[in-house]
Amino acid sequence: MGNTKYTFKDFKSDQEIRWCPGCGDTAILMAVQKAMAELDHEKEDYAVISGIGCSSRFPYYMNTYGFHGIHGRAGVLASGVKTANPKLSVWQITGDGDALAIGGNHFIHEVRRNVNLNILLFNNRIYGLTKGQYSPTSLFGQVTKSSPYGTIEEPFNPGELVLGAKGKFFARSLDVKVKETTEILVQADKHEGASVVEILQNCVIYNNGAFADITSKETRDDNQIWLEHGKPMIFGKEKNKGLVLDGFSLKVVTIGEDGITKDDILVHDAHEKNPYLHLALINMSLADGFPVAFGVIRQVEAPTYEKLLEKQIEEVKAKSKITCMDDLLNSGSTWVVE
Amino acid sequence: MEVDEVVIKFAGDSGDGMQLTGTQFSNTAALLGDDVSTFPDYPAEIRAPQGTVGGVSGFQLHFGKIVDNPGDFCDVLVAMNPAALKANIRWVKDGGTIIIDTDSFTEKNFDKAGCSQDKLKEIYEDFNVIQAPVTSLTKEALADTGLDSKSMARSKNMFTLGMVYCIFDRTLEHSEKFFDEKFAKKPKIAEANKKALRAGFNYAETIHAMPSFRVHPSDTIAKGRYRNMNGNTATAWGLLAAAEKANLPFFLGSYPITPATEVLIEVAKRRDLGAKTFQAEDEIGGIVTSIGASFAGNLAATSTSGPGLALKSEAIGLAVITELPLVIVNVQRGGPSTGLPTKTEQSDLFQALYGRNGESPVPVIAASTPSNCFDYAFEASKIALEHMTPVLLLTDGFLANGTEPWKIPAMKDLPEIKHKQKPAGEGEYLPYKRDEKTLVREWGVPGTKGYEHRVGGLEKMNLTGNVSYVPENHELMTKYRDEKVKKLADVYPELKVEGNEDADLLVIGWGSTYGHITTAVRELNKEGYKVAHAHFNYINPLPKNTEEVLAKYKKHLVCEINLGQFAGYLEMNHPKFDYQKFNKMQGLPFTVVELKEKFKQLMENK
Numbered sequence: 001m002g003n004t005k006y007t008f009k010d011f012k013s014d015q016e017i018r019w020c021p022g023c024g025d026t027a028i029l030m031a032v033q034k035a036m037a038e039l040d041h042e043k044e045d046y047a048v049i050s051g052i053g054c055s056s057r058f059p060y061y062m063n064t065y066g067f068h069g070i071h072g073r074a075g076v077l078a079s080g081v082k083t084a085n086p087k088l089s090v091w092q093i094t095g096d097g098d099a100l101a102i103g104g105n106h107f108i109h110e111v112r113r114n115v116n117l118n119i120l121l122f123n124n125r126i127y128g129l130t131k132g133q134y135s136p137t138s139l140f141g142q143v144t145k146s147s148p149y150g151t152i153e154e155p156f157n158p159g160e161l162v163l164g165a166k167g168k169f170f171a172r173s174l175d176v177k178v179k180e181t182t183e184i185l186v187q188a189d190k191h192e193g194a195s196v197v198e199i200l201q202n203c204v205i206y207n208n209g210a211f212a213d214i215t216s217k218e219t220r221d222d223n224q225i226w227l228e229h230g231k232p233m234i235f236g237k238e239k240n241k242g243l244v245l246d247g248f249s250l251k252v253v254t255i256g257e258d259g260i261t262k263d264d265i266l267v268h269d270a271h272e273k274n275p276y277l278h279l280a281l282i283n284m285s286l287a288d289g290f291p292v293a294f295g296v297i298r299q300v301e302a303p304t305y306e307k308l309l310e311k312q313i314e315e316v317k318a319k320s321k322i323t324c325m326d327d328l329l330n331s332g333s334t335w336v337v338e
Numbered sequence: 339m340e341v342d343e344v345v346i347k348f349a350g351d352s353g354d355g356m357q358l359t360g361t362q363f364s365n366t367a368a369l370l371g372d373d374v375s376t377f378p379d380y381p382a383e384i385r386a387p388q389g390t391v392g393g394v395s396g397f398q399l400h401f402g403k404i405v406d407n408p409g410d411f412c413d414v415l416v417a418m419n420p421a422a423l424k425a426n427i428r429w430v431k432d433g434g435t436i437i438i439d440t441d442s443f444t445e446k447n448f449d450k451a452g453c454s455q456d457k458l459k460e461i462y463e464d465f466n467v468i469q470a471p472v473t474s475l476t477k478e479a480l481a482d483t484g485l486d487s488k489s490m491a492r493s494k495n496m497f498t499l500g501m502v503y504c505i506f507d508r509t510l511e512h513s514e515k516f517f518d519e520k521f522a523k524k525p526k527i528a529e530a531n532k533k534a535l536r537a538g539f540n541y542a543e544t545i546h547a548m549p550s551f552r553v554h555p556s557d558t559i560a561k562g563r564y565r566n567m568n569g570n571t572a573t574a575w576g577l578l579a580a581a582e583k584a585n586l587p588f589f590l591g592s593y594p595i596t597p598a599t600e601v602l603i604e605v606a607k608r609r610d611l612g613a614k615t616f617q618a619e620d621e622i623g624g625i626v627t628s629i630g631a632s633f634a635g636n637l638a639a640t641s642t643s644g645p646g647l648a649l650k651s652e653a654i655g656l657a658v659i660t661e662l663p664l665v666i667v668n669v670q671r672g673g674p675s676t677g678l679p680t681k682t683e684q685s686d687l688f689q690a691l692y693g694r695n696g697e698s699p700v701p702v703i704a705a706s707t708p709s710n711c712f713d714y715a716f717e718a719s720k721i722a723l724e725h726m727t728p729v730l731l732l733t734d735g736f737l738a739n740g741t742e743p744w745k746i747p748a749m750k751d752l753p754e755i756k757h758k759q760k761p762a763g764e765g766e767y768l769p770y771k772r773d774e775k776t777l778v779r780e781w782g783v784p785g786t787k788g789y790e791h792r793v794g795g796l797e798k799m800n801l802t803g804n805v806s807y808v809p810e811n812h813e814l815m816t817k818y819r820d821e822k823v824k825k826l827a828d829v830y831p832e833l834k835v836e837g838n839e840d841a842d843l844l845v846i847g848w849g850s851t852y853g854h855i856t857t858a859v860r861e862l863n864k865e866g867y868k869v870a871h872a873h874f875n876y877i878n879p880l881p882k883n884t885e886e887v888l889a890k891y892k893k894h895l896v897c898e899i900n901l902g903q904f905a906g907y908l909e910m911n912h913p914k915f916d917y918q919k920f921n922k923m924q925g926l927p928f929t930v931v932e933l934k935e936k937f938k939q940l941m942e943n944k
Contacts, residue, residue, distance in 0.1 A: 013792070015804060042787070043787075043790065044785055044786055044787045044788070044789070044790060045784070045785055047633075047634070047784045049630070050794075052795075059792050059794065060792055060794075060804075060805060062792075063790055064790050065784040065790050065791065065792075066790075066791075066792035066794075067633055067660075067792070067793055067794060068792065068793070068794025068796060069626070069629075069656065069794065069795065070626075070652055070653060070656050070795050073622060073623075073626040073653065076591075076618060076622070076623040076626040076627045076630065077626050077627070077629060077633075078630060079616070079623075079627050079630065080589070080591060080616065080626065080628060080629060080630020080631040080632075080633075080634070080638070081630040081631065081633055081784070082630075083589070083614060083616055083627065083630075083631065084587065084589050084614070084630065084631035084632075084634035084635065084636040084638070085634040085635060085636075085784065087785060088634065088784055088785060105619050105620060105623075106619060106622075106623055109618075109619040109623070309614060312609055313609045313614075315609075316609035316610050317609065317610050317612070319610075320609075320610030322610045322611065323610070323611075324582065324611070324749070325575075325578060325579045325582045325611070325749050326748065326749050328575065328578070328608070328611065329565075329575070329579075329746045329747065329749075330563065330565075330746055332565065333365060333369075333516075333565065333566070334563050334564060334565045334746065335368065335369045335564050335565075336562070336563050336564070337371060337559050337560070337562060337563075337564060338561060
């Protein structure tokens with residue numbers, strides 16, 4: 001990255017951070033500030049837009065232009081900012097409640113429209129700010145304050161929803177992985193279109209340890225697979241496990257067993273238009289004997305909403321006889337009274 | 339017959355093309371120097387069951403010397419089928435002329451309309467009925483065009499238009515030109531419509547369709563270039579004009595809803611002026627994208643109707659607390675809930691004034707004629723940009739779809755708009771630092787170096803804009819927001835009085851009732867009655883001289899198309915006076931006749 005103009009400190013606001021001690025949001029804040037310092041934008045060209053929830057307090061801690069919106073509406077607020085001024089680098093900060101429950105409609109449509117936004121979806125599988133009710137990503141049967149006997153709802157997998165909405169960019173990261181998250185965010189910003197980055201984030205108060213199986217020292221190497229475009233899908237403590245296709249399904253194999261060599265392992269292609277393998281990667285779960293996929297899972301080029309709009313304006317302008325309001329007012333059927 | 343003014347209504351099935359027929363006639367009338375006012379009346383269903391009363395679509399137009407409304411009762415009714423006759427007979431003047439398409443007056447169609455053939459016999463006694471086999475004559479006239487029977491029948495509305503042109507001594511030129519342009523790529527269709535038009539004209543001449551009217555053109559119309567204008571187009575153009583005047587890009591976030599959709603449609607056409615439209619996934623998305631665009635430095639607006647305004651309430655509060663410029667256009671319709679989507683009402687006044695959580699003051703203004711929707715959309719934008727506030731503009735279904743000739747303004751004659759964007763390089767930017775006199779904050783636009791700041795829905799610290807829960811600060815900011823809106827009375831124009839200023843009775847209206855009230859008052863003044871009329875376009879805050887005007891009169895009558903919301907608002911703000919109410923809740927405007935009766939009753943009741 002060429003930018004040496006800024007350090008992450010330039011993006012810190014003077015406001016005291018009020019997230020709970022140990023909250024995963026703090027690490028994500030650091031990753032965002034580092035990514036912004038690394039990218040080529042001027043500081044005044046960043047706009048950080050949020051909805052409501054713990055994560056949505058984010059703009060106040062950034063020394064950039066920021067807008068803390070209303071519940072569920074971060075997606076439309078950010079879409080409006082970006083469409084009005086496509087030169088800005090617009091970052092939408094949202095959570096599993098904000099984006100997938102009250103804002104679910106806006107979420108699928110901003111992805112479908114492919115507005116060039118960086119959409120950071122902090123997924124802690126709980127409502128934190130209202131003190132511990134289940135969210136659309138809470139696990140089936142999860143006991144929370146509003147589900148004392150366990151939820152009876154199937155959760156969303158955000159990535160699956162993104163692909164269902166014809167999403168072109170989906171990545172997954174972990175709050176504690178600041179370096180990896182920073183890299184992913186840089187890629188998300190450079191990708192033109194709606195870039196959704198799901199960040200699994202631990203709520204220390206209401207859902208502590210939600211991702212412990214994935215993140216604990218003992219199991220993390222076997223339970224995480226970090227995907228990189230063009231690299232084989234290898235994971236595990238010994239770096240000897242990999243993914244292969246078995247019919248239409250993915251399968252975990254061990255290199256050196258059953259005649260499997262490194263060459264048999266699938267190579268990640270984030271640019272493949274057909275979403276079927278991306279979907280299979282997104283849906284891998286520990287319960288089914290798979291590691292959880294991280295990194296940029298899908299990144300496919302497509303025209304963006306705001307650029308198509310600007311292009312249309314240029315095309316119509318070039319052809320139309322109406323160039324100003326006076327032209328419009330006097331256009332069509334008129335008559336003179338003398 | 340020489341007359342000063344005439345009212346015509348075209349009525350038929352919603353697929354009969356009555357709106358087009360009416361529009362053609364009114365355009366021609368306007369071109370010939372008449373004052374014109376029109377009002378379409380159509381069902382909510384796109385194609386309601388054919389031949390039924392529920393499916394009747396009407397277009398009423400009023401033209402002549404001085405015309406301020408689309409008229410109460412018609413001199414001529416064109417009824418394309420029994421249902422159209424049944425639905426509209428009560429609106430025909432005694433002795434008026436009714437043109438019917440006898441081909442459609444079959445037993446089957448009488449059944450569909452739910453009335454018997456005797457109905458027809460009844461009307462012969464009270465009205466001048468012209469019976470014409472319109473459908474068969476149209477087909478005959480078009481026999482050599484090579485069109486199929488169904489396509490030929492489709493031109494029957496043009497046959498009737500030709501007849502009406504003949505009765506009113508109008509030329510066909512304008513409509514012929516219209517068809518040539520509209521069907522430039524389908525010359526066969528253009529020719530068929532022109533043929534049908536001429537055939538209708540010749541037929542009326544041959545049968546000596548009586549009476550024939552000579553309508554006096556208007557002699558009070560000011561010199562200049564004119565066009566026909568409806569309220570929704572005027573609103574869209576007013577917003578676009580404001581953006582050009584303020585030298586800002588224009589953004590409209592919206593969601594289709596009757597009767598406001600045409601505002602979105604008209605702006606969407608204007609890519610040539612750089613206008614951006616964002617058809618959102620819902621009403622909330624419509625307004626919130628606009629708030630985002632406003633934050634990013636555009637002139638932003640959203641357009642909707644009653645139920646949509648309800649969905650936007652929370653977001654309007656966000657625009658209030660962030661003090662961003664935004665125009666919210668509410669084209670009112672009958673409510674509550676889905677109510678009467680295609681019918682008019684003034685019942686969203688309280689929603690506009692108070693329909694939000696918290697202390698959430700919003701300036702409210704209302705247009706009063708189809709064409710002055712342009713002026714008030716421009717004005718709403720000017721207030722929003724110069725005072726950093728969301729502004730609610732009220733129009734309604736009557737204004738939205740009604741048309742009238744409009745003297746085309748020149749952009750150079752419109753007032754300047756000085757928005758509050760802080761130019762780059764002017765030192766420190768404090769988002770909530772205010773102008774001492776107006777209490778207006780400055781607009782720091784993303785992309786401007788050094789003005790980085792955060793806004794949002796949480797209460798903000800005075801000056802810095804940091805989140806603040808300090809009790810005294812919340813009270814201070816609440817009062818600032820309130821005071822800022824109240825101070826608009828300093829810039830709003832004063833309330834004027836029309837009619838006999840020295841009368842005892844002051845008739846009070848607001849918004850779209852202007853045309854009917856002004857006609858009623860003018861006619862009564864002519865008849866020797868003393869009545870005065872004050873009409874409000876500026877509603878929150880009320881004009882500065884309101885109390886002074888009200889104090890001059892003994893009696894105050896508030897007329898509105900709701901159960902008395904504005905009367906209640908006046909009672910709250912100016913409690914000294916006793917307000918009498920005249921209300922109507924039929925999805926229809928007042929008639930001049932009923933207004934005059936009510937005014938007379940009050941004057942006689944001493």
